[in-house]
Amino acid sequence: MSAAIRVAPTAATRATSLLRTVQFTHPPNCPCHSNPGYHHRHARPQVERYAQRTRETGKRGFASPLDPAQQKEYAFEMAASSIRFGPGVTQEVGMDFANMGAKRVCLVTDSTVRQLTAVKQAEEALSREGIEYEIFDKVRVEPKDSSIKEAIAFAKPYNADAFLAVGGGSVIDTAKLMNLYTEYPDADFLDFVNAPLGKGRPIDKKLKPLVAIPTTAGTGSETTGTAIFDLVAKKAKTGIAHRNLKPTLGICDPLNTKTMPAAVKASSGLDVLFHSLESWTAIPFNERTPRPTNPILRPAYQGANPISDIFSLNALRATVKYLPRSVRDPEDFEAQNEMLLAATLAGVGFGNAGVHLCHGMSYPISGQNPGYKHAGYEVTSPIIPHGVTVAVTAPAVFRFTAPSNPDRHLAAAEAFGVDITNVKREDAGEVLGEAVAKFLADLGDQPNGLKGLGFTNGDIENLVEGTIPQARVLMLAPGLAKELEHERDQLRRLFENSMTHW
């Protein structure tokens, strides 16, 4: 958890309930609590004016007498990339760059995707418009800071006036960071990395246009301002997240996802499922603290809100319906189309609300893999696909979060096809947990809990310690304690309860 939300209660908190009403209060005294470690360049003068008014009037300078770190959020913001969706639409991308006036494009991909039609179509589209481009195809799947730095080193001298990412989440995320750090050539890599591992500096410049063409139906990265990677020195998965990092345009072409093997369809689809379910059940935006003192500091992962809810619930229903069909039948193009759309909708949902425990706990599971190789992945070294690491704790997670908002968890169970007419609210967690476990078991080839991945009870302490740094998502987990030892206990129990599910 970030330092900001651990500030000890002061006398001022007694007045906090006043603020539950809708009245806005002026920017309060210290803007730094909202993003530990970073003093925003525009926030400082407010503090000075506040102090001055206080001296002049003998009263507090602004309307609110409260510590901002204690104040809850009162607003939410929805931002998403433009999305174009249609079979074959990849071939329009050259015209898009021509329309933007781009002349030198950096095409980002990985060595596997480079062999696929998607990249060939994109290259043809660029050539048809006479647009110069250079390909960087060394993106690492599950990027590390080192692989991202390598990509940035490629991009800097090429001096592209636009970026094109063709691939899965790793490719799109890497392209986002190539775009970011070429625009801030003197920045330290940690400047923009999420606090507390990095400095959480907000992105206050307009980046170059980035068009993202996903080749999996999973990540939703084509619509979000998030980029995830391993920070090797800290042994942690972290990322950079800011609205201004989001692509200009996501081009969703179902012809590009047809080639996914069934196992990849399943695991990337599980990512979609839990993007939806976690953003739907995240704490509400107006329960998040602190209230940002400048809108640029309002996190993209802001908690569930009325607009993200619409996306998340729709994506959840679609995934429950179409993921099993798309995994089972490679000729079911309707199901594939719908899964690509669901991935993008879920991207808008979690991109404006956030994810929580399944994702937070997934990072140490992936990093501490005891040697599991997922069926259907033709690899020489052990791998637990991201979607599988997320899904493996899910039945326990939603049993844990349900008491925070039983109605939402019941609605989710209903999306899984459960008849909730006579289910009691106190049984919401049990019912949803069971529905999720059944869905995973029925999908096929999924590990039965952490044991199925080769973890034992002896691994739990390390898994817990690997989860603790995921402050950005853990702060959105309903019911998770803010006190560190209590939080450790809760996480320990969640891992224990994830050992087997059926």
Next chain:
Amino acid sequence: MSAAIRVAPTAATRATSLLRTVQFTHPPNCPCHSNPGYHHRHARPQVERYAQRTRETGKRGFASPLDPAQQKEYAFEMAASSIRFGPGVTQEVGMDFANMGAKRVCLVTDSTVRQLTAVKQAEEALSREGIEYEIFDKVRVEPKDSSIKEAIAFAKPYNADAFLAVGGGSVIDTAKLMNLYTEYPDADFLDFVNAPLGKGRPIDKKLKPLVAIPTTAGTGSETTGTAIFDLVAKKAKTGIAHRNLKPTLGICDPLNTKTMPAAVKASSGLDVLFHSLESWTAIPFNERTPRPTNPILRPAYQGANPISDIFSLNALRATVKYLPRSVRDPEDFEAQNEMLLAATLAGVGFGNAGVHLCHGMSYPISGQNPGYKHAGYEVTSPIIPHGVTVAVTAPAVFRFTAPSNPDRHLAAAEAFGVDITNVKREDAGEVLGEAVAKFLADLGDQPNGLKGLGFTNGDIENLVEGTIPQARVLMLAPGLAKELEHERDQLRRLFENSMTHW
């Protein structure tokens, strides 16, 4: 109807059904059909390359042997302004401009709104950040080309580096056009106006940042790329519509809509209702012709699509629930909040799908007002509020459109609270038409059809002729004939059936 969709069928249409399959075809021969009257600067080289390849190979240069004007659309695009929502959030707007690096802001409003707290809050927010601004408060409600030209003449010498619109749809639309024409100082006013009245030139430059703060819960203009006005010389309501016209950010602050009188709440809420219902029932995007040859030519009003559907249906349900409450009880802040949110959601819906007959027929109703003064509007000259002009034909419209898609019309009836369990599909129109009429009657102070506004059967021919130029929306009306005399007959009957509703 535009010339493009009236092209007589050729032999090539026999092959069109092949294209119903998902396969993309390369840009075909003439890019102009997609936007009559405008040859796009990037499209021309494709035509030349096409001709050259045809000469060289003896075969048609691109994959498709079909006339593009006959091809149906295969993709859709969703674009929306970022939206920030919260009570009091107006006060953040100065920081937004500071974050963008804007130093000179043109604040656009009208003389009525200028007296309200919203403008004062915005001014304070700009001053607090030391941002220079100038106010243009001469926006005309229901703008004319002349009032817009006056606004542009104000904006040009001021040379703002960003725009701020505070007001209803007229204000936000005028600000969009001030932004557009200061960026294209040498353009003729008609260049960008929708075909066939104007040249329908697409906007291919990035405009200056525009932040829109709505003070009504109606227009949704804060999220759309559309601006509507009267083209006086042509006696027609028309507009300019392109994604690149959309505001950078819509700031939706429920404190700004609290002051609307009940009558304004009702009529602006009716606009929301029919933005939702028309976009939900518009023809599907993949039934629209022609297929654009360049993505910049893809209209924002593209027909119903899977993403607009989500917004439209949600906004419809919310409006049915909260509009009557918000009109009846000035203290019902929950209903006011929800209506502001619904207006914005409906804006995203129709902004990416379009509206059809209610809006298309509303423009001559407003222009040919026989002298009606709406209750609750304190004006000296006659006025039919926009939402009322839209609503007054609605029962007849949805009876007419229902056979195109009975299931969607039944779902809409269900949103109005009708139990559709045993309703036959062929009764969908009757059931929805009746539900809409009942909703209007129950809302109170609504005219009972065109007669209630003072129109007689003798006015119908002029109303029909005034509707015909609304090609951009009529092309999205399901069931409307493409043949002009047939279309006239249908419109005539719709006006006749709108004389009284209860």
